[in-house]
Amino acid sequence: MDDLLIEGARLWTGGPLRTIHVAGGHIVSVTPEPDRRERSADVAAGTTTVRLDGRLVFPGFVNVHAHLDKAMLAARVPDETGTIDEVRRTMARAKSSFTHDDVRERAARTLDRCIRHGVTAVRTHVDVDPTVGLVSLRALAELKKEYEHAIDLQIVAFPQEGIEEFPGTEQLLRQALADGADLVGGHASIAAGTAELRRQVDMVFALAEEFDVDVDFHADFGITEDYGREVTRHRDGRDYPDNLGAVHIAERTVSAGYQGRVTVGHLCGLDMVAPALRANVCDLLRTAGVAVVSTPASNLYGNGRGDAVGARRGVTRLTELMAAGVDVAVGTDNIRDAFNPWGNTDLIQNAVIASLACHLVTEQDFMTMLELHTTAPAKIMGLAGYGLAAGDEASLVVLEARSLADLLDGDVARRLVLKRGRSVGPPPPAPLEVCGGPLPGVAP
Numbered sequence: 001m002d003d004l005l006i007e008g009a010r011l012w013t014g015g016p017l018r019t020i021h022v023a024g025g026h027i028v029s030v031t032p033e034p035d036r037r038e039r040s041a042d043v044a045a046g047t048t049t050v051r052l053d054g055r056l057v058f059p060g061f062v063n064v065h066a067h068l069d070k071a072m073l074a075a076r077v078p079d080e081t082g083t084i085d086e087v088r089r090t091m092a093r094a095k096s097s098f099t100h101d102d103v104r105e106r107a108a109r110t111l112d113r114c115i116r117h118g119v120t121a122v123r124t125h126v127d128v129d130p131t132v133g134l135v136s137l138r139a140l141a142e143l144k145k146e147y148e149h150a151i152d153l154q155i156v157a158f159p160q161e162g163i164e165e166f167p168g169t170e171q172l173l174r175q176a177l178a179d180g181a182d183l184v185g186g187h188a189s190i191a192a193g194t195a196e197l198r199r200q201v202d203m204v205f206a207l208a209e210e211f212d213v214d215v216d217f218h219a220d221f222g223i224t225e226d227y228g229r230e231v232t233r234h235r236d237g238r239d240y241p242d243n244l245g246a247v248h249i250a251e252r253t254v255s256a257g258y259q260g261r262v263t264v265g266h267l268c269g270l271d272m273v274a275p276a277l278r279a280n281v282c283d284l285l286r287t288a289g290v291a292v293v294s295t296p297a298s299n300l301y302g303n304g305r306g307d308a309v310g311a312r313r314g315v316t317r318l319t320e321l322m323a324a325g326v327d328v329a330v331g332t333d334n335i336r337d338a339f340n341p342w343g344n345t346d347l348i349q350n351a352v353i354a355s356l357a358c359h360l361v362t363e364q365d366f367m368t369m370l371e372l373h374t375t376a377p378a379k380i381m382g383l384a385g386y387g388l389a390a391g392d393e394a395s396l397v398v399l400e401a402r403s404l405a406d407l408l409d410g411d412v413a414r415r416l417v418l419k420r421g422r423s424v425g426p427p428p429p430a431p432l433e434v435c436g437g438p439l440p441g442v443a444p
């Protein structure tokens with residue numbers, strides 16, 4: 001039998017300690033502790049029991065925006081210039097050195113770290129273009145199968161260098177989708193102007209419809225763009241900045257009937273749009289069912305370095321988007337490459353950085369930020385049975401913490417990571433057990 005009883009669990013959402021009964025890869029029941037004995041008749045004899053003594057339990061963390069094909073490159077391809085455009089050129093050149101084994105090794109190392117950090121689902125963008133061809137995509141497709149027991153991996157075929165900007169890319173994207181890429185990506189920010197941006201967005205939607213896949217765009221990095229320069233009145237009677245890619249993406253989502261199937265990542269430019277127009281954009285995203293994934297860590301790293309005063313960091317307006325009812329989540333973006341050499345697979349660390357960047361200040365705000373690394377991205381990724389209720393998939397992480405405040409203490413040990421009821425990754429270090437008397441200490 002694979003029954004497992006997890007006793008003394010403190011759910012991340014609060015309430016009394018619970019016993020979680022796991023069997024067949026799913027959560028059978030989540031029972032308040034005083035009732036535990038009454039339920040014990042349901043549990044098979046010889047069932048393994050883990051006692052948590054009030055440690056926190058989260059559903060597996062979800063990183064909805066990563067770039068595993070480029071991860072762990074920082075030592076080999078350093079960022080020596082300090083501008084986002086130069087980093088793009090450096091990374092574009094570096095891709096010519098990518099081999100299947102190289103991408104596999106770095107991505108696998110990153111996935112191992114994800115598992116150790118209690119991440120059980122990742123959406124990764126993977127570059128597809130004439131420089132790297134389908135080399136990275138095929139390496140990630142292999143890893144998707146090999147890590148299936150531990151991580152749900154979604155692969156986005158991503159035109160990092162644009163589509164018509166790099167001839168040959170569209171055919172490779174089509175091949176990537178025919179080979180089984182889960183989603184098609186876009187890089188609207190690379191377009192030279194609004195007309196080019198619209199053409200790229202239309203090309204991406206054409207591919208999405210042809211292969212019936214969801215869409216995840218990189219859009220609106222541009223914090224130096226003037227979003228007051230191309231404001232026009234649209235059919236809904238509202239004014240929009242046409243050079244903000246998210247506007248055309250949202251309208252195209254509606255005309256394609258793709259509501260609920262489109263994500264826009266970054267959206268840094270929203271921070272530079274005047275408040276009244278910004279409110280229009282937030283409303284448009286909500287009515288179009290377009291989700292927004294913010295990536296504060298990499299935005300803070302890359303943006304505003306040339307600003308002599310008042311350095312702009314270009315973190316999108318998460319709180320305004322949430323207030324408008326837009327589905328939002330937070331991802332890491334790049335992990336230890338030239339786009340962000342400080343990128344990390346630890347989503348608690350990412351949540352702290354994002355809270356600082358977004359002016360989320362209360363304990364309830366921190367809870368919200370943790371939702372943006374768990375339930376919110378799970379919804380965007382369409383993960384069925386995600387959560388800690390009876391019937392959900394038994395994918396969870398036990399932390400060496402007994403309150404949300406404990407998560408702020410630094411590197412929080414993961415005591416147990418389950419994926420579909422099975423312990424995954426290396427065994428976590430056990431808390432110290434001391435026998436035969438107390439440790440010698442320093443007299444007070």
Ligand SMILES: [Zn+2]
Nearest residue numbers: 067218333334
């Ligand atoms: Zn990205």
